[in-house]
Amino acid sequence: MAKTSLDKSKIKILLLEGIHQSAVDNFLNAGYTNIEHLPTSLDEATLIEKIRDVHFIGLRSRTQLNERVFAAAEKLVAVGCFCIGTNQVDLDAALARGIPVFNAPYSNTRSVAELVLAESIMLLRGIPEKSASAHQGGWMKSAKNAHEARGKTLGIVGYGSIGAQLSVLAESLGFDVIYYDVVTKLGMGNARQVGSLEELLARADIVSLHVPDLPSTRWMIGEEQIALMKPGSILINASRGSVVVIEALAEALEAGRLNGAAVDVFPVEPKGNNEEFVSPLRGLPNVILTPHIGGSTLEAQENIGIEVSEKLVTYSDNGTTITSVNFPEVALPAHPGKHRLLHIHDNVPGVMSEINRVLSENDINILGQYLQTNERIGYVVIDVNKDYGPKALEALSRVDHTKRVRVLYSESSYEG
Numbered sequence: 504m505a506k507t508s509l510d511k512s513k514i515k516i517l518l519l520e521g522i523h524q525s526a527v528d529n530f531l532n533a534g535y536t537n538i539e540h541l542p543t544s545l546d547e548a549t550l551i552e553k554i555r556d557v558h559f560i561g562l563r564s565r566t567q568l569n570e571r572v573f574a575a576a577e578k579l580v581a582v583g584c585f586c587i588g589t590n591q592v593d594l595d596a597a598l599a600r601g602i603p604v605f606n607a608p609y610s611n612t613r614s615v616a617e618l619v620l621a622e623s624i625m626l627l628r629g630i631p632e633k634s635a636s637a638h639q640g641g642w643m644k645s646a647k648n649a650h651e652a653r654g655k656t657l658g659i660v661g662y663g664s665i666g667a668q669l670s671v672l673a674e675s676l677g678f679d680v681i682y683y684d685v686v687t688k689l690g691m692g693n694a695r696q697v698g699s700l701e702e703l704l705a706r707a708d709i710v711s712l713h714v715p716d717l718p719s720t721r722w723m724i725g726e727e728q729i730a731l732m733k734p735g736s737i738l739i740n741a742s743r744g745s746v747v748v749i750e751a752l753a754e755a756l757e758a759g760r761l762n763g764a765a766v767d768v769f770p771v772e773p774k775g776n777n778e779e780f781v782s783p784l785r786g787l788p789n790v791i792l793t794p795h796i797g798g799s800t801l802e803a804q805e806n807i808g809i810e811v812s813e814k815l816v817t818y819s820d821n822g823t824t825i826t827s828v829n830f831p832e833v834a835l836p837a838h839p840g841k842h843r844l845l846h847i848h849d850n851v852p853g854v855m856s857e858i859n860r861v862l863s864e865n866d867i868n869i870l871g872q873y874l875q876t877n878e879r880i881g882y883v884v885i886d887v888n889k890d891y892g893p894k895a896l897e898a899l900s901r902v903d904h905t906k907r908v909r910v911l912y913s914e915s916s917y918e919g
């Protein structure tokens with residue numbers, strides 16, 4: 504259905520999970536003043552209530568946007584994941600409603616790589632246990648199980664943005680780097696790709712996981728895979744909690760098969776800083792546990808705030824969907840003096856000809872038309888030089904298979 508025109512100040516933006524102030528500033532500078540900025544995520548019931556009148560939502564990794572939440576989100580125009588991962592959002596449910604989802608695919612990669620590198624050295628030296636002991640008044644002065652990084656083999660599983668950066672940093676410290684990826688990739692520096700996960704596990708002194716949450720990566724490191732790792736080796740997981748069977752890791756550490764671990768992400772994570780963190784890894788020596796802060800540096804968060812808010816503002820002001828993770832990507836020019844229609848529909852034959860028929864019947868001349876489709880939906884943007892008018896808009900919203908119609912009036916005004 505086409506809806507009535509909205510002033511920018513009435514467009515409601517909900518930002519959850521302590522998204523950086525840079526995002527708020529960006530929205531304000533672009534004229535969006537109706538912003539609710541919360542420090543935590545919301546449980547499902549509260550989110551369902553709140554999202555009913557929200558046009559844009561920003562979240563990080565804790566907030567679950569599932570089918571039930573989308574069903575209540577009648578006014579939602581777009582979603583911004585102020586992070587890399589988008590597994591917390593049901594992308595199909597968003598697509599089915601014509602809602603694009605954006606993220607920040609690179610802004611925190613350096614932060615994660617630096618943390619993993621630091622943890623590698625700490626674990627090779629047994630620092631977590633020695634430090635904890637010193638805090639209790641102990642004095643574990645010993646070289647037992649303490650090693651230099653130089654000449655050790657770092658095995659990276661998932662050689663994408665983070666894995667590749669880690670590879671470069673680790674080589675500069677003297678690590679030999681091998682990696683396993685489902686895609687054949689050129690190694691940075693002297694890093695070498697190996698043919699199988701099994702080979703990597705058998706060769707590496709430290710295994711670091713950097714794969715996305717996918718059906719194929721779920722629980723990919725369990726008892727069987729840990730048994731293939733070198734005795735006394737180290738496992739690091741700063742990817743997603745669903746990648747490692749945490750009980751199997753705890754058993755291997757307790758049995759002394761592995762010498763240490765660093766884990767930043769967990770199958771179940773507290774919803775906020777006041778909820779207790781429960782894990783079988785708690786209390787184990789030479790294990791670094793961090794509260795999903797691989798990407799939590801001020802530098803990364805500020806950049807993410809700017810990047811994702813810009814994507815949302817650009818979509819709102821001009822319809823551009825470039826880099827959306829679920830939506831047909833369209834790069835659009837500015838539209839001074841033109842009225843811009845955004846029409847989102849099921850990708851089935853005949854919709855475009857129906858839209859063009861309505862335009863022609865209403866004597867509307869097309870100045871520019873941009874169409875992009877994926878296997879599920881079509882996204883067409885049509886610039887014209889006169890007001891669409893309620894009759895044409897109504898007819899366009901009644902075209903079979905229409906999901907959404909929005910009009911961006913000349914340059915900056917908005918209908919949503």
Ligand SMILES: NC(=O)c1ccc[n+]([C@@H]2O[C@H](COP(=O)([O-])OP(=O)(O)OC[C@H]3O[C@@H](n4cnc5c(N)ncnc54)[C@H](O)[C@@H]3O)[C@@H](O)[C@H]2O)c1
Pocket residue numbers: 587588589608611612615660661662663664665666683684685686713714715716717719720741742743767768795796797798799
């Ligand atoms: N701890 C944190 O705070 C934090 C911060 C940022 C990202 N992450 C997570 O880190 C992970 C990696 O991020 P990225 O930006 O490097 O992703 P990316 O998409 O750039 O790289 C992922 C790589 O994994 C590979 N891959 C996919 N399935 C695989 C499989 N079954 N086996 C081996 N390789 C496989 C892909 O081909 C790709 O090269 C993601 O899960 C992301 O959510 C965590």
Ligand SMILES: O=C(O)CC[C@@H](O)C(=O)O
Pocket residue numbers: 563564565585586587588589611795798
């Ligand atoms: O900031 C977060 O909550 C998530 C960080 C990280 O896991 C990501 O996917 O970018």
